[in-house]
Amino acid sequence: MLALEATNDWFRASALSRRNYPAKTLMLVVEQRLHTNDLSGMLTELGWPKLVMPAIAIEPRDHAIEEGEVYHR
Numbered sequence: 001m002l003a004l005e006a007t008n009d010w011f012r013a014s015a016l017s018r019r020n021y022p023a024k025t026l027m028l029v030v031e032q033r034l035h036t037n038d039l040s041g042m043l044t045e046l047g048w049p050k051l052v053m054p055a056i057a058i059e060p061r062d063h064a065i066e067e068g069e070v071y072h073r
Contacts, residue, residue, distance in 0.1 A: 004035055008042045 019025040029048075031040055032055075044050055049066045053073060063071045 004038045007039050008037075011039055011042075 015027075016022075019027075029039060029043060031038070033040055035041070040050070049069075051063055051065050051071055053061075053063050053071075057073050061073055063073060065071055
């Protein structure tokens, strides 16, 4: 099993099951994209909102989070 598959399996089976109040729990996943099937890819396919930004901000920019939501950096 590839490491990225193991990570996705662990997240689904373990991390998500450890929430006390699943409907109210906020989760933040921060990572560098390594593959289209990595954890971020899986969460995007499941409909999780995402914020994509470069590591180095050269100039101010707005980043779309969801429809109607913008993060200014």
